[in-house]
Amino acid sequence: xxxxxxxxxxxxxxxxxxxxxxxxxxxxxxxxxxxxxxxxxxxxxxxxxxxxxxxxxxxxxxxxxxxxxxxxxxxxxxxxxxxxxxxxxxxxxxxxxxxxxxxxxxx
Numbered sequence: 001x002x003x004x005x006x007x008x009x010x011x012x013x014x015x016x017x018x019x020x021x022x023x024x025x026x027x028x029x030x031x032x033x034x035x036x037x038x039x040x041x042x043x044x045x046x047x048x049x050x051x052x053x054x055x056x057x058x059x060x061x062x063x064x065x066x067x068x069x070x071x072x073x074x075x076x077x078x079x080x081x082x083x084x085x086x087x088x089x090x091x092x093x094x095x096x097x098x099x100x101x102x103x104x105x106x107x
Contacts, residue, residue, distance in 0.1 A: 032056050051077045
């Protein structure tokens with residue numbers, strides 16, 4: 001089995017052997033970037049594993065809707081059930097921010 005990684009533009013492929021590849025590919029939804037992680041066998045897509053991307057919400061108005069960006073927050077959707085084609089788990093990750101150091105030291 002050859003464990004090789006290939007980066008093709010905005011796509012990463014890892015050869016898992018037996019004609020199966022673990023793939024990660026950039027996708028865009030509502031103008032926000034996300035990455036889809038999935039499996040291919042013999043060059044054909046066959047199972048989504050996860051989506052990770054910028055967190056957003058769709059605010060519904062009376063006559064319009066708008067996209068609201070949740071800055072510093074990211075979502076993860078996981079497909080963990082072999083008998084279900086919808087994601088089974090979803091959670092949010094908040095961006096880690098380094099605490100600011102006090103530049104002034106008391107003497």
